[in-house]
Amino acid sequence: MSKPTIVLVHGAFADSSSWTGVVSKLREDGYPVVAVANPLRGVESDAAYVASVVNGVSGPVVLAGHSYGGALISRAATETPNVRALVYVAAFQPDAGESVFELSGRYPGAKLGPETTNVLVHDGEPELSIKAADFAEVFAADVPADTAAVMAVTQRPVAQQALAAPFEGTPAWTKLPSWTLIATQDNAIPAAAQEFMAERASSTVQRVEASHAVAVSRPDVVAEVIIAAATATE
Numbered sequence: 322m323s324k325p326t327i328v329l330v331h332g333a334f335a336d337s338s339s340w341t342g343v344v345s346k347l348r349e350d351g352y353p354v355v356a357v358a359n360p361l362r363g364v365e366s367d368a369a370y371v372a373s374v375v376n377g378v379s380g381p382v383v384l385a386g387h388s389y390g391g392a393l394i395s396r397a398a399t400e401t402p403n404v405r406a407l408v409y410v411a412a413f414q415p416d417a418g419e420s421v422f423e424l425s426g427r428y429p430g431a432k433l434g435p436e437t438t439n440v441l442v443h444d445g446e447p448e449l450s451i452k453a454a455d456f457a458e459v460f461a462a463d464v465p466a467d468t469a470a471v472m473a474v475t476q477r478p479v480a481q482q483a484l485a486a487p488f489e490g491t492p493a494w495t496k497l498p499s500w501t502l503i504a505t506q507d508n509a510i511p512a513a514a515q516e517f518m519a520e521r522a523s524s525t526v527q528r529v530e531a532s533h534a535v536a537v538s539r540p541d542v543v544a545e546v547i548i549a550a551a552t553a554t555e
Contacts, residue, residue, distance in 0.1 A: 323380065324351055324352050324353065324551065324555070325352070325380065325381040325382055325383050325405060325551050325554070325555065326352070326353045326354070326355060326378045326380060326381070326382050326383075327347050327352050327353070327354045327355070327382075327383050327385060327547055327551065328354075328355045328356075328357060328371075328374065328375055328378065328382050328383070328384050328385070329343065329344070329354065329355070329356045329357065329385050329386075329387075330357045330359055330371055330384070330385065330386040330387070330390035330393050330394055330397075331356070331357070331359050331387055331388075331390055332359070332386070332387045332388025332389035332390040332391070332412070333361055333388060333389040333449075333477075333478075333479035333483070333484065334388075334450065334451050334456075334460060334476040334477065334478075334479065335387070335388070335472070335476060335477065335534075336358070336475065336476075336477050337356040337357070337358055337359075338475070339387070339472075339534070339536050339537055340356050340387075340536055341540075342536070342537065342540025342541075342543075343536050343540045343543045343544050343547070344356060345540070346540055346541060346544035347544050347547065347548070350544070350548060352548070352551065355374060355378065357370070357371055357374050359371070359389075359390060359393065361389070361477055361478070361479040361480060361483060362480045362483060363480060363482055363483045363486060364392055364393065364396060364483060364486055364488060364489075365396070365486075365489065367393050367483065368392075368393045368394075368396035368397040368400075369397070369400075371384075371393050371394065371397040372397040372398075372400040372401050375397060375398075375401040375403065375404060376400075376401055376403070378403065380403065381403055381404075381405045381554070381555075382401065382403050382404045382405065383404070383405060383406045383407075383408060383547060383550050383551045383554065384397070384398055384401070384404045384406070384407055384408070385407075385408035385409075385410060385547050385550075386407075386408070386409060386410065386412050387410040387411060387412055387535075387536055388410075388411060388412055388413065388509065388510065388533065389412075389413060389421055389479065389483065389484065390410075390412060391409045391410075391412025391413040391414055391415075392412075392413045392414075392415050392421060392488060394407055394409075394412075394493070395407070395413075395414060395415060395488070395492040395493050395494055396488070396489075396490065396492065396493070397493075398493030398497060399490065399491070399492075399493045404493070404497060405497070405498075405554040406497060406498050406499065406500065406550040406551070406553070406554045407493060407494055407497050407498070407499040407500070407550075408499070408500045408501075408502070408546060408547050408550050409499060409500070409501040409502070409515075409518075409519070409522075409524065410502050410535060410536055410543055410546070411502065411503070411504040411507050411509075411510060411515065411531075411533050411535050412501075412510075412515075413425075413510065413518065414492070414494055414499070414501070414518035414519065414521070414522050414524070415488040415492060415518075416488065416492060416521070417487075417488055417489065417490060417491060417492070418487045418488065419487060419488050420484065420485050420486060420487050420488065421483075421484040421485075422484050422485050424510075424514055424518070425509070425510050425511070425514060427514055427517070428511040428513035428514045428517070429511065429513075430508070430511035430512070430513070431508065431509060431510065431511050431514075432455070432458060432459045432508040432509070433451070433459050433460075433508070433509045436455075437451060437452055437455040437459050438450065438451055438452065439451075439452055440481070441478065443478075446480055446481070446482065447480075447481040448478040448479060448480045448481060449478055449479055449480075449481055449484070450476055450478040450479075451473065451476060453470075453473045453474070456469060456470075456472065456473035456476070457469040457470075457473070458508060459508050459509055459533070460472070460473075460508070460509055460532065460533050460534055461532055461533070461534035461537065461538070462506065462508060462532040463506065463531055463532045463534070463538045464532065464534050464537050464538050468537065469534075472534070472537070492522075494522040494524070495522075498525075498550070498553070498554065499522050499523075499524040499525070499550075500524055500525045500526075500527070500546050500547075500549060500550040501515065501518070501519035501522070501524035501525070501526050501527070502527050502528075502529060502535065502542065502543060502546045503515040503516060503519065503526060503527070503528045503529070504529060504531045504532060504533060504535045505528055505529065505530050505531070506530055506531060506532055507531075507532060507533045507535075508532065508533060509533040510533065525549070525550075527542070527545075527546050527549075529542045
């Protein structure tokens with residue numbers, strides 16, 4: 322039986338290169354992989370883009386999202402009949418009416434906020450990036466300093482409204498099996514918030530001592546969880 326395609330969706334303040342180590346390990350195990358270039362403009366439009374990519378894949382798909390990408394896979398998979406499982410990697414699993422901002426602030430510990438972000442108005446709309454001086458602590462505390470510095474420079478800003486808008490509709494995790502990797506040292510999404518969302522979604526949970534940039538610092542564990550989801554649904 323052919324293996325499902327793994328579709329990876331990065332989050333805010335990152336790009337598809339954040340999956341590089343994960344992609345290598347998945348490919349070594351024989352999985353076809355697609356890494357989506359997330360527009361980072363808004364949940365509905367970004368999720369529609371992700372859905373268009375997934376619908377262009379022939380055969381079954383395991384859909385994995387990091388951070389804000391978790392909100393997108395929760396929405397996109399409602400429009401993609403070939404998705405067999407969802408994998409949340411230090412990610413948001415919102416329910417109807419919840420925003421990324423609200424969920425990240427629901428529990429103490431998040432260091433991502435007004436003090437650590439820059440605001441740039443682009444086409445009349447504010448977009449956010451993490452201040453270079455704060456990037457490592459907020460996003461990539463367990464990544465080598467040189468790597469974290471490059472990630473800070475190459476981060477892609479996210480439209481503020483993408484993080485502030487409430488999630489619309491019924492999330493896909495209510496109907497599809499899901500796996501969640503909780504980064505216990507995450508300074509962007511507190512581990513307590515990740516635990517709450519995973520329990521609510523009845524996700525299969527794995528925990529790792531890692532920062533928010535777990536796909537960079539621990540690609541082996543991320544790939545392991547994705548492969549577990551793929552194997553369970555083949």
